[in-house]
Amino acid sequence: MRTYRVLVNHEEQHGLFPAELPLPGGWREAGFSGSEEECVAFVDRTWTDMTPLSLREAR
Template sequence: MAWEEDDKAIYTVVVNHEEQYSIWPEYKDIPNGWRAVGKTGEKAECLAFIKEVWTDMRPLSLRRQMEEAEAKGVLADR
C-alpha cells in the first residue's frame, strides 16, 4: 500500500482476510481483498488504533495451522 507524505491526510483502517491491518487514503477506493474496519483519522491516529487491535502479527491461516498442530499434539499425548 502506498503511503502519503502528508501526516494530516485522512486515512481509513483496513483489514484483509488474513486479519492483517493497514491504512489507506480515505479518498481512494479500498482495494480488492481489503475492507474498512470503521476507523478513520490522521495517520498517527490510525496507526495507534492498529497497534492496539492487531496484537498477533501472524496471518490468520498460520494461527489456525499452529492451533491445529497444537491440538493434535495434545491429543496424541493422551
C-alpha cells in the same frame, strides 16, 4: 491534513489507506479512520498478533 482508513485483509493483516480512494481489492474497512497518527495508534492497540490468520488456525 489527509484522512486515512484502517483496512483489514482476509488474513486479518492491517493497513492504512487514504480515505478518499476506493478500497483496494481484497481489503475491507476495520471501522476506524483519522489522521495517520491516530490510525497507527488504533492498529497498535488492536492488531496484537501479526501472525496471519491461516497460520494461527493451523496451530
